[in-house]
């Protein structure tokens with residue numbers, strides 16, 4: 499898998515005049531990478547992910563997945579949103595099966611794949627539950643199982659843990675990191691939470707706001723099997739402080755890169 503974004507710009511024409519949301523963005527994600535994009539509110543993060551997902555079209559530039567230009571949504575890119583997008587009237591199992599059904603996978607294979615991915619996210623016991631019977635973190639795990647089940651080349655996540663309380667968020671971050679280590683899935687995740695980005699990713703693109711441009715690419719040189727205690731490490735804190743300084747518009751002496 500090779501995701502490439504070349505000279506990407508996006509302008510919205512509003513009643514108040516044109517808004518340049520993204521300006522000349524260049525980035526890439528390779529097979530098995532966990533890449534985060536961080537930026538302040540309004541830096542164009544969601545716009546960027548929507549463009550990669552094919553939900554909106556760029557004003558200039560191009561996005562390719564394995565050389566194929568993105569012209570719309572596709573099952574090669576699996577999207578996870580902040581709000582839970584489960585069908586409330588379907589069981590957890592049926593929710594996971596749904597995307598497979600759309601892809602034309604037969605009933606038996608569908609059931610097996612859904613069961614497999616529910617096991618991957620640790621929700622086998624809740625297969626027959628309805629979404630309303632689950633906590634926020636569990637609902638997000640169902641959404642992740644559903645996306646994994648359609649076996650995308652890359653998972654796109656827009657602030658997936660933004661709506662969760664602090665403890666659940668930490669649990670989900672650890673879950674996501676373990677899942678990534680176990681499955682080797684490629685992930686492009688958007689977040690405004692610098693701590694989350696440093697904890698999860700191998701590479702971070704830091705955006706400026708108004709317009710959104712890439713300010714810096716940071717390589718996070720920390721072990722891949724991280725646990726919450728790593729937040730106490732000096733190196734972790736240096737990355738976090740350095741990126742915060744960049745977002746504040748300051749030089750970033752603490753940044754190791």
Ligand SMILES: Nc1ncnc2c1ncn2[C@@H]1O[C@H](COP(=O)(O)OP(=O)(O)OP(=O)(O)O)[C@@H](O)[C@H]1O
Pocket residue numbers: 510511512517518519537538539540541542543544545546690
């Ligand atoms: N459909 C739209 N029409 C007009 N302007 C838009 C549209 N979508 C986004 N924008 C503008 O583009 C800019 C970037 O918005 P975007 O939602 O991508 O930012 P964000 O980084 O995701 O912010 P947040 O952290 O608050 O989610 C903002 O100035 C926003 O007002």
Ligand SMILES: [Mg+2]
Pocket residue numbers: 543544545
């Ligand atoms: Mg957003």
